[in-house]
Amino acid sequence: MTVSATLLICAVVLTSVGVVLVHTRALTRVLIGIIVCGNGINLFVLSATGRAGLPPLLYPGVAHSRVTDPLPQAIVLTAVVITLATTAFVLAMAYRSGQLTGSDFVPDDVEDRRIVLRAVISAERAELREQHGQPSRRARRDQRREHRRRLRADRAFQARARDASGDLWDDILGADPPPPPPQPASRQENDTR
Numbered sequence: 001m002t003v004s005a006t007l008l009i010c011a012v013v014l015t016s017v018g019v020v021l022v023h024t025r026a027l028t029r030v031l032i033g034i035i036v037c038g039n040g041i042n043l044f045v046l047s048a049t050g051r052a053g054l055p056p057l058l059y060p061g062v063a064h065s066r067v068t069d070p071l072p073q074a075i076v077l078t079a080v081v082i083t084l085a086t087t088a089f090v091l092a093m094a095y096r097s098g099q100l101t102g103s104d105f106v107p108d109d110v111e112d113r114r115i116v117l118r119a120v121i122s123a124e125r126a127e128l129r130e131q132h133g134q135p136s137r138r139a140r141r142d143q144r145r146e147h148r149r150r151l152r153a154d155r156a157f158q159a160r161a162r163d164a165s166g167d168l169w170d171d172i173l174g175a176d177p178p179p180p181p182p183q184p185a186s187r188q189e190n191d192t193r
Contacts, residue, residue: 007047014040027094027104034090038083042076049073 018037021029053068094104 003047003050007043011040011043011047014043016040025106027090027097027106031087031090031094034083034086038079038086042079045072045076045079 014036018033018035018040021033022037024030024033049069049072053066054062055068097104097106
């Protein structure tokens, strides 16, 4: 069985380009990647069959070694149908995403990022506990009290900051007293009315 080097190179290039495109965040690129990767895999399967031979019709006088194996062709036909169905699904997803958000870009899932962050923090805590040992009950209680004190002080600072007018001089020393309201003009004594 001889394999065509040209078919193998084309299959490798198409499959690798398709895989790179599938790993992007834009759904149109994912769609193109699925199509290109499907074609590359089909070329892999067809190149594995070897050289072309006689049609797979068994009739008297034909050597079985010269007949083409029909199984890879049936697998490729099935793969074409599956690729078409996947392409239709991703195309519908891209169209719906474009209608809802105006873009086919797929953002990160916030909940997945939270789960990853929790796992990272949990691993860091375990590592710190392993390095420094488990603190005693009294040390944990003192640490909680210190955290609460710092939190109360921070909240008080924020409350004072909300009351501040932004003028440093007035905030530190206190604002000047408001000026007295203007008095109505009194009648002059020489008025002859």
